[in-house]
Amino acid sequence: MKKEIKVVVTGAAGQIGYSLIPRLVDGNTFGNKTVNLSLVEIPQVVSKLEGLAMELEDSYFPNLGSINYTDNFSEASRDADWFLLVGSIPRGIVYNGKKIEERSDLLQINGGIFVEQGKAIGEFGNQNAKVLVVGNPANTNALIGRAAANNPSQNWMAMTMLDANRAKSMLAKKLTCNVSEIKKMIIWGNHSPTMYPDYENALLNNQSVSKLVNDEDWIDSKFIPSVQQRGKAVIDARGASSATSAAKAALDTVYACENETESGNCFSAAVYSDGAYDVPKGIMCGFPLMTTSSGEIEIVRDLNLSEKARSRLDVSIAELLSEKEAVKDLLTE
Ligand SMILES: NC(=O)c1ccc[n+]([C@@H]2O[C@H](COP(=O)([O-])OP(=O)(O)OC[C@H]3O[C@@H](n4cnc5c(N)ncnc54)[C@H](O)[C@@H]3O)[C@@H](O)[C@H]2O)c1
Structure with a gap:
């Protein structure tokens, strides 16, 4: 049984990320395994992850392994066992000068993100990697990512x-x-x-x-x-x-x-x-x-x-x- 596990989390500086990430290393979710974290954010936000990394170090988690943070998803994906894809663009924000109101726009914009992330997971993730899409619209984001990954031995899910x-x-x-x-x-x-x-x-x-x-x-x-x-x-x-x-x-x-x-x-x-x-x-x-x-x-x-x-x-x-x-x-x- 593998004693270490590498987990990638996108949207790591977001609200869900702040509640999720500490509990990945608390010894419950992955039991006794050492959890190596690879945290991903968009370039404008990635520096905030330094603060989260400091807090994780200060929290006395015996199961915490390494912490890396980056805006480069491909780099983060290398040999990862789990991908928690939380990051996505929410409805209502201005993206490339346009307010995103329609579900179709949301699907297209987030879909584009999931094409890139899917390709990287297929190429660099572990062969038996598991992927949980949380970012909405979760089912269709997962469908897009899975198609781009084109790696049937990996397991794609959307959260319900x-x-x-x-x-x-x-x-x-x-x-x-x-x-x-x-x-x-x-x-x-x-x-x-x-x-x-x-x-x-x-x-x-x-x-x-x-x-x-x-x-x-x-x-x-x-x-x-x-x-x-x-x-x-x-x-x-x-x-x-x-x-x-x-x-x-x-x-x-x-x-x-x-x-x-x-x-x-x-x-x-x-x-x-x-x-x-x-x-x-x-x-x-x-x-x-x-x-x-x-x-x-x-x-x-x-x-x-x-x-x-x-x-x-x-x-x-x-x-x-x-x-x-x-x-x-x-x-x-
Ligand atoms: N499936 C479910 O049951 C469920 C439940 C609640 C929320 N959600 C969804 O989860 C998502 C995140 O929610 P939140 O409250 O944490 O939002 P949030 O806005 O607080 O955080 C999202 C983070 O994702 C980052 N991000 C955006 N695009 C990214 C990318 N390409 N790569 C990496 N990071 C990226 C943003 O910079 C932001 O920090 C939303 O889409 C929300 O609708 C899903």
């Missing part, structure tokens, strides 16, 4: 764990249990308001959450829309997008990929569709996943989707297909 954690929290409150007791909480589709939090396959003490809640009205009018719109609710309340919960969800995803999934459970992330559950091939879609004892990340294929779930998932698939269409010039596979 935050949506799953939000769903677990709501269900645990409703059923008066601990969040950890809710199993098989799957987010299907896109990380966007079309996502589908699957309460029918979710379990509490091996019993269907759907049966235990037994309140379709609450599910349809409260649960599903609240999970779908929780990101906006946090922005409205905080004046900034979710950061510490997004960081925790990224750590939870890494942990889920690094450790065998307990029997009777699965975890949520979007991966490249191979046609499972009749999801069209060639989009990054939220699926139920498991990590095997040999460390492979696989789609769990034996769940049933009700008619309701299927029609909700189809809406999200249609959105993913239209996003794919909007960036087809960037899909270089």
Whole structure:
């Protein structure tokens, strides 16, 4: 078993980065391994990472290995095992003299970034590197990056764990249990308001959450829309997008990929569709996943989707297909 691991984080000077990076080296996420950090920012911001590096050194982390920071993604990528791609251009900012309002502009600009990063990961990352895209629009950014990497032995994912954690929290409150007791909480589709939090396959003490809640009205009018719109609710309340919960969800995803999934459970992330559950091939879609004892990340294929779930998932698939269409010039596979 490898004793050292190299982790690249982009957007390292951002809000999520500040919450995420210390916890990568705290001995929980990667267990006993020494974690070598390679932190990436845009040229205008990269010097700020000196301060973060100082704080990490001052924090007494026995598992902290080397810390490098750079604005050169290719250099950062060399022999990396994990890539946490958090950095992206948010909606509403002025980019090259133009205010970015439209989702199509956002897709194009971030897509361009992910072409370059994907190429570098494919060329310089480890053959079995794992890549988690957090920066939005996460699914389509991951699709673009994966195509540019053109390296099938690497594992590309987009984050939906935050949506799953939000769903677990709501269900645990409703059923008066601990969040950890809710199993098989799957987010299907896109990380966007079309996502589908699957309460029918979710379990509490091996019993269907759907049966235990037994309140379709609450599910349809409260649960599903609240999970779908929780990101906006946090922005409205905080004046900034979710950061510490997004960081925790990224750590939870890494942990889920690094450790065998307990029997009777699965975890949520979007991966490249191979046609499972009749999801069209060639989009990054939220699926139920498991990590095997040999460390492979696989789609769990034996769940049933009700008619309701299927029609909700189809809406999200249609959105993913239209996003794919909007960036087809960037899909270089
Ligand atoms: N998937 C999810 O569940 C989820 C949840 C919350 C936030 N997000 C997304 O995560 C992203 C980051 O959020 P944040 O709150 O940390 O934002 P932030 O604006 O605080 O930080 C983003 C950082 O990324 C950097 N950056 C931009 N382009 C880069 C590039 N090409 N290479 C390296 N760094 C780059 C910026 O300089 C900035 O420091 C946003 O896109 C946000 O929408 C996703």
